Amino acid sequence: MQTPKKIAIVGSGLVGSLLAIYLRNRGHVVDVYDRRPDIRKVEFSGRSINLAMSPRGWRALEAVGIDEEIKKIAIPMDKRAIHTPDKPMYYQYYGKEGEAIYSISRGVLNRRMIDLAEAAGARFIFNSKVWDVSLSEATVQVGESEKGEWTPNKYDLVFGADGAFSRVRHKMQRQSMFNYSQHFLDVGYKELTIPKNDDGTHKLNKNSLHIWPRGNFMFIALPNLDGSFTCTLFLPFKGENSFEVLNSEAKVASFFKEFFPDVVDVIPNLVEDFFKNPTSFLVTTKCYPWTYKDKVALIGDAAHAIVPFYGQGMNAGFEDITVLNDLMNLHNDDWSQIFKSYQEARKPNADAIATLSYRNFMEMSNKTADENFILRKKIEAWFYDKHPELWVPLYTRVTFSERSYAEALEFGDFQKEIMDEVMGLEGIEEDWKNEEVEQFILNKLKEKEHLV
Amino acid sequence: MQTPKKIAIVGSGLVGSLLAIYLRNRGHVVDVYDRRPDIRKVEFSGRSINLAMSPRGWRALEAVGIDEEIKKIAIPMDKRAIHTPDKPMYYQYYGKEGEAIYSISRGVLNRRMIDLAEAAGARFIFNSKVWDVSLSEATVQVGESEKGEWTPNKYDLVFGADGAFSRVRHKMQRQSMFNYSQHFLDVGYKELTIPKNDDGTHKLNKNSLHIWPRGNFMFIALPNLDGSFTCTLFLPFKGENSFEVLNSEAKVASFFKEFFPDVVDVIPNLVEDFFKNPTSFLVTTKCYPWTYKDKVALIGDAAHAIVPFYGQGMNAGFEDITVLNDLMNLHNDDWSQIFKSYQEARKPNADAIATLSYRNFMEMSNKTADENFILRKKIEAWFYDKHPELWVPLYTRVTFSERSYAEALEFGDFQKEIMDEVMGLEGIEEDWKNEEVEQFILNKLKEKEHLV
Structure with missing residues (x-):
């Protein structure tokens, strides 16, 4: 007491x-x-x-x-929903079954x-x-x-x-x-809203964190209880595609049409909201x-x-x-x-x-849409599944475990080193679900056993 | 205008x-x-x-x-005067003849x-x-x-x-x-004064920056016009030898007697001044x-x-x-x-x-008294003398040139890489004034010519 x-x-x-x-x-x-x-x-x-x-x-x-x-x-979100320009929307699950973050x-x-x-x-x-x-x-x-x-x-x-x-x-x-x-980051953000459907349902998959990765900028949407999504545009303050450049209604409209055409479909007051809502800093x-x-x-x-x-x-x-x-x-x-x-x-x-x-930021805005990154994540998930006690992926460790952030950072850097080497193995793109890759990772882990 | x-x-x-x-x-x-x-x-x-x-x-x-x-x-100072416990005071010249910094x-x-x-x-x-x-x-x-x-x-x-x-x-x-x-550094400092001799002359060599390097702490003295020296004790705030520990006259007296016996000889009011003068921060x-x-x-x-x-x-x-x-x-x-x-x-x-x-700080307090460091400086000075257009030592570049600090840092890091390799050459301690070492450095420099 x-x-x-x-x-x-x-x-x-x-x-x-x-x-x-x-x-x-x-x-x-x-x-x-x-x-x-x-x-x-x-x-x-x-x-x-x-x-x-x-x-x-x-x-x-x-x-x-x-x-x-x-x-x-x-609202539980058990996956990322990735929206890229060149293929249909697809999902990346965050964790094992039942693991979710909550919007x-x-x-x-x-x-x-x-x-x-x-x-x-x-x-x-x-x-x-x-x-x-x-x-x-x-x-x-x-x-x-x-x-x-x-x-x-x-x-x-x-x-x-x-x-x-x-x-x-x-x-x-x-x-x-x-x-x-x-x-301060040289990237700022602006809130936008995807309203609910007339029948009160969500316009996009409700149980996902939606990401439109576009390199050095991105758009995300997280679900609300009332059927709407709270969205955020992350964009550099200056440069080719930036808040500085988007200074007219026409430019905003054409920017969204070029990079986020499916967003245009679901936000009726897009341009109006863009200029009404403040641009905020990230520190x-x-x-x-x-x-x-x-x-x-x-x-x-x-x-x-x-x-x-x-x-x-x-x-x-x-x-x-x-x-x-x-x-x-x-x-x-x-x-x-x-x-x-x-x-x-x-x-x-x-x-x-x-x-x-x-x-x-780089992972979300840039790499989530990268083939190499996706393969890397697949190999990690496969190894994690085989050896859950030896390889908790970084995102899982940070998000779904309560092990310390400091340990997550340290072990994550070590995992990255290993995966860099794995991705350099000859023919890895064609064939990776094999004993050789598994043994390679196991040997690397043994070199630094205390960290596992 | x-x-x-x-x-x-x-x-x-x-x-x-x-x-x-x-x-x-x-x-x-x-x-x-x-x-x-x-x-x-x-x-x-x-x-x-x-x-x-x-x-x-x-x-x-x-x-x-x-x-x-x-x-x-x-007052021009053309050299460091190094005071170590185990050998007589010796000089390290800062630059070429006539180059000096001014106290x-x-x-x-x-x-x-x-x-x-x-x-x-x-x-x-x-x-x-x-x-x-x-x-x-x-x-x-x-x-x-x-x-x-x-x-x-x-x-x-x-x-x-x-x-x-x-x-x-x-x-x-x-x-x-x-x-x-x-x-803030975890090292603070305190000013002390070595007064002039009765005849107005300096008690130590006047044209030197005097250093007593002692690992993670040090004492320095710079000459004044009136025959005195303004001295500074740099010391950690906490730990074995620290401002925190030196909390009594007896402890200060024995600290100086152990680590700086020749300083005790030239500062009459050492202990009194120590407690009179403030301990300052470094930021x-x-x-x-x-x-x-x-x-x-x-x-x-x-x-x-x-x-x-x-x-x-x-x-x-x-x-x-x-x-x-x-x-x-x-x-x-x-x-x-x-x-x-x-x-x-x-x-x-x-x-x-x-x-x-x-x-x-590490160089002054720790390395100036290190045999390996001294040899390294000798090899650099020898090469600089042979190829003054190819190798300006870092201290010289920062202190005696007006080339930019950013360039000095970048080139200094590159020089350090080369010298790390030179110091690893077999038998370097015995024999270094030879064509092999010269050629080794020249080849390394060629790999990164734009920096010279």
Whole structure:
């Protein structure tokens, strides 16, 4: 049992809301601040990529008994549906039978999570801007404007769950010995929507994550409960095919007609929506340390914002909470030790999933349609099937296991080395389901047994 | 000729002062803001490593005719003086005969530069804190405190020359698509002083940069005009030999007695000074872009703070000014183009010297005393002497040439590959001044001719 504390959480997003439930269940007093209005009372922003909940996320929900509740607003996707210009749409299954990731609308989920956190007894304070945090006092400074009057609210602990551009982290960044980086991709994104059919059904296969890979850009679509799909165009800001170039209705229309003709068929207001919806940025942020003594801790995107290409942003944030919870069980009231162990345990994994996510843009946009890549995946799947204990494919390890991201990155690099050699074997394209290939991989694995 | 502009420079350090001279010489109106008092009227801080001026720095001074003036306060150092525990002190010459870097006290130089900038007509506004910059307006917001009243001062252009923790950059960092990183070394430093002899002479060889390399820590001493040496202890913050461990007078005394016995002989107030002087941090910062339209530009440490182990921090900042000046000649009043070309030209070189400086800590603290390293340097020097057009050693290229840092880094890596192979040749320790070794290096160079 922990001694009840007075705890502020800055940020009422997914991680902030779930953390509030965990802390309330332990008897702490929890105030959640958000600079924005209550998301339950406003329209969604039209700049969100649908979430893909995977087992790391589900586990965190399960531990506080809300997984079944959330599953009601989720749609399982057990495969990628690949749309290429030159052949019919085809499927790539993500995992073994029954393995799926779950599409959830960020807005719908966030509303539900706030309801659940309120029901658990957390107090939400919306339209309340935290401008500063006194780290050694755990005091949040709240006010209308940065230059105006601030009201100091004193807590025992403060969690910064305030996202990629966290104010709490911003304050920590002014300390000496605080390492920090923010790196923007030269690719941005824009949300579009495929509406439902008149009869309420989905216009595309409902249980798939649809991808239109086009080299250095791509279009994706994830299903919603109401029959629609939330779509995202990922496109460079500058260059031949880019947001900069698509500056007129005619150019947008002809761009979609050339590269995504089947998308044109299913989005009636395509050009209008394109100019109505904002173009958004993609940023990776890294920092360290994540905590200040026994007073302040960063969690979720505030500690490690990543690009969305592995679908692990929310899952990684929820896993932060799982780890933090385990450490609360272990160290009880020793918050210094809880925070120290938390940041040491999570930092290498946050760095690893940042790297994996960054790399996965190329895999999604470019390689999913590549013959060589598809063969490589087939060989991996075949070997995995024969030796499930020796070869968990990288995507499976990241998405469907709860082994650490750091281990996944390391083992994934090792697998890539092996597969590079396998793909170089003479005649591999014609004949690969044989003992020679199997033995070749087995021998390579033996050279580095500790990693398996 | 440029049309005269009203220009604010934030920061009256070395780069800010020199830039003021350049801009005044072109007829611009120049105000230099500094949050600190006039350095000419206060004691130095006791936390500065002496500067080592090299040709990139001298060139920038020469172009505005102040190099001779500054040479009067500089002491040439043509060699490293290496102090190891197990043999007598010995010299490593930096370059060819007559090549030297110049030791200058940061405080003495900064005072002189402000005098010269004032004489050129720049206005210095000390004790004046710039809290914010309106990028699109080129307006600096000045006030007593961050939360207090600010006075907006409007300019045509603003330069941020306000160092590693630049407020101007801080404002730019809040924009989207601004990449930024700050990384602290786990090694800190402390200034100490070897006083002059009673007769005013130096206690150690005056024309040397003295190094006591000790693996993961080191002590260095650079000469001052007044007969003293400004010394720096570089030491990890934590671990076996670290600032954390040296927490009592007895421990400091025994640490120096064990590792730097000859230093104990020449610093009378060693232990007292150790606790009086602050322990300082070492940070590398990187960012991009460096400019905002035709309004705001970062320069020197504000754009690229580096660790001091290549002695190039000030030289790189001064070279920024040289490049900027060339571009003002080229593009006249087209400040958008000047700023665009400036950042594109300098960014790769700033990144390269950051990498080289970071790496050089290991070279200075560890390798300078290593037999293998010394042999390697001897072979390089011998080959350089035979083929000066084919092999400029990395240190020489960075320090004594004005070829770009980026090229130095790239060619240096290539040289290292070759020398790794040379050092692996059988019997190289016994016999290396021979045609076989010469031909081996020549053949390797031919494989990559474009780089020479």
